[in-house]
Amino acid sequence: MKAIVQRAYGTADVLKLEEIDRPVVGDDDALIRVRAAAVNHADLVYTTGRPLIARLAFGMRAPKDIVRGKDVAGTVEAVGSGVSGLKPGDEVYGELVSGSFAEYAVAPAARLALKPANLTFEQAATVPLSGMTALQGLRDAGSLKGGQRVLVNGASGGVGSFAVQVAKALRAEVTAVASARNAELVRSWGADHVVDYGRENFTLGTARYDLILDLIGNHTLTQLRGVLTPTGTLVLSSGTGGRVLGPMGRILAAAVTSPFVSQTLSLFTQSGTSKTLDDLRHLIESGQVTPAIDRTYPLAHVAEAVRYFADEHARGKIAISV
Numbered sequence: 001m002k003a004i005v006q007r008a009y010g011t012a013d014v015l016k017l018e019e020i021d022r023p024v025v026g027d028d029d030a031l032i033r034v035r036a037a038a039v040n041h042a043d044l045v046y047t048t049g050r051p052l053i054a055r056l057a058f059g060m061r062a063p064k065d066i067v068r069g070k071d072v073a074g075t076v077e078a079v080g081s082g083v084s085g086l087k088p089g090d091e092v093y094g095e096l097v098s099g100s101f102a103e104y105a106v107a108p109a110a111r112l113a114l115k116p117a118n119l120t121f122e123q124a125a126t127v128p129l130s131g132m133t134a135l136q137g138l139r140d141a142g143s144l145k146g147g148q149r150v151l152v153n154g155a156s157g158g159v160g161s162f163a164v165q166v167a168k169a170l171r172a173e174v175t176a177v178a179s180a181r182n183a184e185l186v187r188s189w190g191a192d193h194v195v196d197y198g199r200e201n202f203t204l205g206t207a208r209y210d211l212i213l214d215l216i217g218n219h220t221l222t223q224l225r226g227v228l229t230p231t232g233t234l235v236l237s238s239g240t241g242g243r244v245l246g247p248m249g250r251i252l253a254a255a256v257t258s259p260f261v262s263q264t265l266s267l268f269t270q271s272g273t274s275k276t277l278d279d280l281r282h283l284i285e286s287g288q289v290t291p292a293i294d295r296t297y298p299l300a301h302v303a304e305a306v307r308y309f310a311d312e313h314a315r316g317k318i319a320i321s322v
């Protein structure tokens, strides 16, 4: 099969189209004929091997898993002996451990669900990682309730595009932080207020928020806590951070501070589950959430897609057509 293979860390140029064997399906897995994939920050971390701490898990000199891509949408080709909820022919979407930039991929069945019926494969493939980050970050880590004021920092990117829509679906009042060129776009996703980060620093404003979902990491914890209500919640979903530790320094600082303040500082990592994908499917099929695709690239042009993503100015998601 054709796949995008990475044999060294570096720029997007290390991502090459090669012919390799199909993956083997394990007992709890499904083999998927991939129809579409999508680009995520995780693909960039794998490609560059930065922050360096990530190499402890990925492989010190080169990645152990050589096929890139985590988000997938496609058709089930075969299932392992321990899988009961899926069968060949099912159209699914979900998150892989690795390997969706390929014609075939294997995923744990527990991280797959039936694809939303009203989406193309390209649209569906953009949902899993970013959509689950938005839903779990706001609803689960952030305990968002209807009527609360939420601020999404980084609202026009992949995760932000889902976060704005999910927050509206949960009946929150949403402030989106985005650049001027994306103001209308985030309004079209439902944002009630837009802060243009090029002109205004929201941490110096008078508005107070019950929940902040921070997808950028460009303000200190003290600055962010300053615009939270006394019992508000800060969900730290990353930021890029330094070359060695990435966002870990900031996350550790939040862990140390959290027990001593009235606000909740939530250190959050999304975890792919069929249940969360089912919840997203309901939001999508009811028209409350619609994936926003900036660009779509063919499989052979994944390096170009990752290069575009690395510029950090995508508007919504980048899809890969397989």
Ligand SMILES: NC(=O)c1ccc[n+]([C@@H]2O[C@H](COP(=O)([O-])OP(=O)(O)OC[C@H]3O[C@@H](n4cnc5c(N)ncnc54)[C@H](OP(=O)(O)O)[C@@H]3O)[C@@H](O)[C@H]2O)c1
Pocket (backbone or CB within 6 Å): 040, 041, 042, 129, 130, 133, 153, 154, 155, 156, 157, 158, 159, 160, 177, 178, 179, 180, 182, 197, 215, 216, 218, 236, 237, 238, 239, 240, 268, 269, 270, 271, 309, 312, 313, 314, 315, 316
């Ligand atoms: N915790 C988890 O489990 C988890 C899971 C997935 C992703 N993440 C993290 O979430 C973060 C966002 O991921 P993503 O996929 O959404 O990235 P992305 O698609 O690259 O989004 C970047 C967006 O940020 C905007 N932006 C750039 N500088 C900004 C600033 N100073 N203030 C506000 N917005 C700014 C850009 O808009 P302009 O073009 O207008 O500048 C762009 O739309 C990443 O750091 C990633 O690691 C965490």
